[in-house]
Amino acid sequence: MVKKILLALVIIVLLSLLGLGFFFFNSSKKLVSDVNTTVNKLNDEAKNQQKNTEVTPSKIEEKNEIVTTNANVEFKTYTNEDEGVSIDYPSDWEVTPGDGQVMIASFFSPLQSTTDEFQESVGIMIQDFSAVGMDLAKFDKQNTEALGQYMENLKITKHEDTEVDGEPGKFLIFTGTYPGQDTPTATVQSYTVFEDYVYVLTYTGKQGDFEKFVATAQEMFKSFSF
Numbered sequence: 001m002v003k004k005i006l007l008a009l010v011i012i013v014l015l016s017l018l019g020l021g022f023f024f025f026n027s028s029k030k031l032v033s034d035v036n037t038t039v040n041k042l043n044d045e046a047k048n049q050q051k052n053t054e055v056t057p058s059k060i061e062e063k064n065e066i067v068t069t070n071a072n073v074e075f076k077t078y079t080n081e082d083e084g085v086s087i088d089y090p091s092d093w094e095v096t097p098g099d100g101q102v103m104i105a106s107f108f109s110p111l112q113s114t115t116d117e118f119q120e121s122v123g124i125m126i127q128d129f130s131a132v133g134m135d136l137a138k139f140d141k142q143n144t145e146a147l148g149q150y151m152e153n154l155k156i157t158k159h160e161d162t163e164v165d166g167e168p169g170k171f172l173i174f175t176g177t178y179p180g181q182d183t184p185t186a187t188v189q190s191y192t193v194f195e196d197y198v199y200v201l202t203y204t205g206k207q208g209d210f211e212k213f214v215a216t217a218q219e220m221f222k223s224f225s226f
Contacts, residue, residue, distance in 0.1 A: 073216060075223075080104060083126055085199075088223035090216060094119075102127050107220070109213050118183065120205040120213045122220050130196040139193050140170045151176035153184070164192035164199060165225045175207065186210040190221050199226055 075088040078095060083104055089095070094108040104126055108119040148154055154176040162171035169192035177184050184207045191200040201224055203217035 073219075075219070077223075078105060078107075083226075085124065085126070085224070085226045087122075087124065087220055087225075089122070089220055098124070109216075112209070112212075118206040118209065120203070120209060120217075122217050123200075123202045123204075124224070125198075125200040125202070126226075127198045128196065129198065134193055134196050134198060136168060136170065136193045139191065139198055143170075143189075143191070144172075147174060147176075151178060153177055162190055164190055164201070164221075167192045167194050183207075188214065188217060188221075194226070197226075199224075 074091045076091045077086055077088050079086040085104065087107075089107045090109075092110050094110075096106045096108065098104045098106065102125050104124040106124075107122045109121065111119060144156065144159070147156070151174075154174060156172060156174045158171065158173040160171050162169045169190055172189040173187070174189070175184060175186045185204050186207050187205075188203040189200065191198065193199075201221050203214065203221075205211075205213060
């Protein structure tokens with residue numbers, strides 16, 4: 001389920017990035033249909049993943065040092081040299097490479113019990129819009145509008161200025177239900193636009209479990225660099 005929610009986040013970001021409003025929202029049903037096969041493959045792969053399996057795709061280089069940004073959590077550093085980004089993440093979280101397009105990488109928390117079916121996650125999304133131009137104000141407007149069009153029972157509880165790697169950005173906290181899902185979720189999103197590149201960091205958790213990892217997600221957001 002969490003993989004489908006990440007897919008929905010990508011669609012929302014695409015909606016806001018492309019700025020096509022309701023027209024694209026209506027046509028997004030076809031997009032969801034077209035990628036169902038990919039989603040099913042991702043879900044199958046997630047089921048077959050071993051908790052202690054080390055992820056070593058060619059685009060991921062992990063430094064060996066442990067970053068002690070939190071006294072109770074050991075952090076490692078994920079680096080994607082092709083995209084020029086890095087982020088610290090808990091050493092017991094799973095790392096999954098992105099689709100090679102918008103989604104760069106996802107980080108999944110460990111399951112909290114044998115009955116836990118939802119892994120809280122942090123995702124990195126990047127899009128190049130140098131061909132058409134993009135700025136923070138435009139993206140912020142389109143992003144919040146797209147959320148309202150796409151999510152059910154959306155409630156934005158915080159929308160304020162922030163910094164992403166020293167650059168002006170926006171910070172959102174919102175709750176709601178993604179289309180086709182039954183589980184209400186809470187999401188923290190931080191984004192910036194630099195030289196027509198949009199950088200989006202997203203933390204999503206099931207309501208009730210969201211608070212358990214939100215401090216960790218904030219540490220990850222603070223460590224992100226591009």
